[in-house]
Amino acid sequence: MKQSFTKALVFVLVAMSCVPSYAVADSVRASLTILGAGATSCDRWSSATDGARTMRAWVLGYLAGRAIQSNIDVLKNTDSTALMSWMDTHCKATPLEGVSQAADVLYDELGVKSGHILVPNP
Secondary structure: OHHHHHHHHHHHHHHHHOOOOOOOOHHHHHHOOOOHHHHOEHHHHHHOOOOHHHHHHHHHHHHHHHHHHHOOOOOOOOOHHHHHHHHHHHHHHOOOOEHHHHHHHHHHHHHHHOOOOOOOOO
């Protein structure tokens, strides 16, 4: 089970590293098609049992992909437990928001905390 989780995470990281290296405006990003666990709602995140591991892997891969794309190491001073705790809290507060939107907010907050100036999502 751990090996399949690791393989899935590596796949997501490799896939996200293929994203073009230009910034995507929030309005454009909001209109992009999101597949997989990122396409689900925060309500599903909060109530997930069977798919929780897949959703966590998706968020970690997405954050790593955005960090690679921007060349900003926003994950340097955190760990997956803190990131998942943030997602849990955020998704409970915003159940209608998409998981990918929540991950975008998390990325922006990590960018601010790391000392980089990023435009927060509205």
